[in-house]
Each structure stands twice: as C-alpha cells, then as structure tokens.
Amino acid sequence: MTLRDRIGRRVIPRALVALSTVRWPRRAAAAVRRALGGRARVQLFVAFDDPYSAVAVLGLADRVAGRRAVLAIEPVVERGIPGDPAVDAKRRYAIVDARRLARRDGLELARTEPLAADATAFLAQWAAAAPQGAVRTAFCAAAMRRLWCATDGPVQPHEYAALWRELVGGEPPGDSAGVRDGERRMRRRRLYDTPVAVVHGQWFFAHERLAQVEHRLDELGWTVTA
C-alpha cells in the first residue's frame, strides 16, 4: 500500500470520524449562549418540490416549538448533486419513502407524483420574503401541509396567496433575492441536497434524523421547557 493510499483510505477517514466526536467546544459555546439568554438556532434548508422537506418542516416545527430555540427556514429551488444520473429515480422514490416517514409522525401524504421545481418556485420566493422566525415557519408549515398532504395535481398559486394573507399579511411579494441568498449559504456550507438542518456545527438530513436533531439540542442544553 502506498503512502497516498494509506492516507486516503485510513488516515483521513479515521481523523474525520475522531474529530466529529469532539463535543466540548460546541457545548461550552452553547453554555455561554444560554447563560446570556440566547436561543438555539436550527437552520433548515428546504425545497417546496421536495416531499422530504415537507416531512422535515412539519416535524421540526413541532419539535423545536417547545424549546428556547429558533427554527430558521431557508427556502431554496436549486438542489441535488450536479449531473446526478439517478435524479429522476430519486425524486420518484422520495414520494414513496416520504409517505412512510410522514406516517411515523401521523401525517398522510396526498400527492402521488413528483413536482417540478418550477411549479413551486413561487412558494420559495414568497417564503424567503417572510420575516424569519415564527411567521416564516407558520407559512412554510401551512404551505407544505397544503401542497403535500391536502392536494394532488397542479399547484394553484391563488390557494397559497390566501394562506399568505392569513399568516403573513398583505399581498404575496414578487421576485426576491432571498432564495438566491439561501442557495448561496447552502453551497458555502457544502450542503448538496434538501432538507438539511444545521444545528450548531452539525448537520443532518432532517427528514430522517428528526430525533437526532432533538438529541443534539438536548445535548447542548436546550431541552424541552415545561
């Protein structure tokens, strides 16, 4: 085995795994933040055409709500591994798989076919223009619920405009830079698909790691408040 082989096959993976187990710096930072009255931050990158994102938004909105934590939703449109030959198969399988994951949380997916990114891009634009925090979370959760759990077939923007008026107020915005900013932040963190939850230095594919996100918040001291 050459030295290059040894480094690539053994040294780097082993070091990476070992480093991932070092918890104390983040715990210490979290303790300081809590002592100063700070909240935890769960940054969640989602796409409206992604059924896994619906599972993540609806699952995390509930799980984060009982803690001193902020769910910061970042809607994006562009996602996935560039040039991925399996992208169509993945998106078709995601419907079946997300349906099973949703049932674990007591939700039923109504949609049976994948959505095109273009068909839901307006929702990302709107959500990115909503104030970050409770208002954006409420709009995203309501829109995801309607999109994936209550409707099938073509997406009707006027139905979501009514949700916007009810939950955000006023008329839905036009084009906003928020989506492109979110996509830039996602790329900068080398996140390649949705839904991803970033929790104080660790990231998770949120739809399948809801319990682990909760565990991470517990570990950092932001436990469920009575």
Place this chain on the structure above:
Amino acid sequence: MSAPRVEFFFSFRSPYSYLAAPRAFALPRHFDVELVFRGVMPMAMRGQAVPLAKRLHTLRDTKREADRLGLPFGRVHDPIGAGALRCLLVGEHAADAGRVEAFVLEASRAIWSRAADVACDGGLRPICERAGLRWEACAAALEDPVLRARVDANTQRLADLRHWGVPVFALGDELFWGQDRIEDLELTLRQAGRQIR
C-alpha cells in the same frame, strides 16, 4: 403459503450497509421471510459520482448512527477497488457454504471498525477463518468467473429495480432504502401477518 422473499442489496464499501447488516440478517428470526443476500459493486465503481461533501457527511453521520446502535465504527480502511470486489466474491462463496451472515458481519465490522485491508490476503484471510470458511476455498473464489458473474447479476438486478444506493431491501415491488428504513419494512411485514410469535 410460502415465505415471501426479501432481497438485501449490500455493498462492502457502504458504511450504512454495515449498520444495516445485523438487523437485516435477523429478519428471518423475527418474520416469516426468506432473506436473499445480494452483494453489489460500490456506487463509485458503477460510474456514479459521489461528491466529497457526501463522503464526508456519510462518515460523520454513520458515526452518530453507529453510536446510537451500539456498533463500533471509526477505525476505517476504505475497501474501494480490489478489496470490495474480493469481499463480494467471498460473499458469494459464503452464501454457497451457508456462512454468508457470519462472513458479511465479520468482514464489514473489520473494514469499518478494525481498519482491515481486505485487498490483501493478510487482511482477508483471518476474516474468512473467523467466519468459519476455509481459506483455500476462499482464495479459489477470488478467481471464480461464475461467482464474478453472480456479483454482476446482483448489481444489474439493483439497476433493474431502478435503484442506485445501498442498503436496499426489496419485498416484491416495494423498496426500502437505508439502514433506518428497516423499521418500515418490519411494519409492512407485521401488517402482512408475517411476524413470528
């Protein structure tokens, strides 16, 4: 009524396959099913791009999941290339010898938690012997074109199912992808009345 068949698509290069294997092989002990092991070539040896960010995330996430499942993980020796193929060939031989569970569990644990270099005989032989296999027969398996054809057929079978990753469980037309989807497969089997009481 015959037991339904569950096909278990596995790669020795996939740490998630390693995490899935103990629960996969336990399925016939809890459910009335026939488990069929299908060792497949690693994604990166099937011409699919695996970006660096994905590889790094997989290692970190596997460590978290391994801790949760109580499995050792971290002293890794990436078997991509000859190592993965050699394990696949011995895996086919082990299936013929009725030792596939022992071999797959032993080999994957050695790769992902003891940094065994399965590309060389010094790394593979003790694994085979601990799994109850004769080394001479395993060495012959490494050169056996029939076993190689079976590995290729398993890999093609996964492609025919229009799936790309591992571990995958196929129950009839239903696919379950991921070590953390075994609970969904188990639920489906329970609902079909296949749980052994």
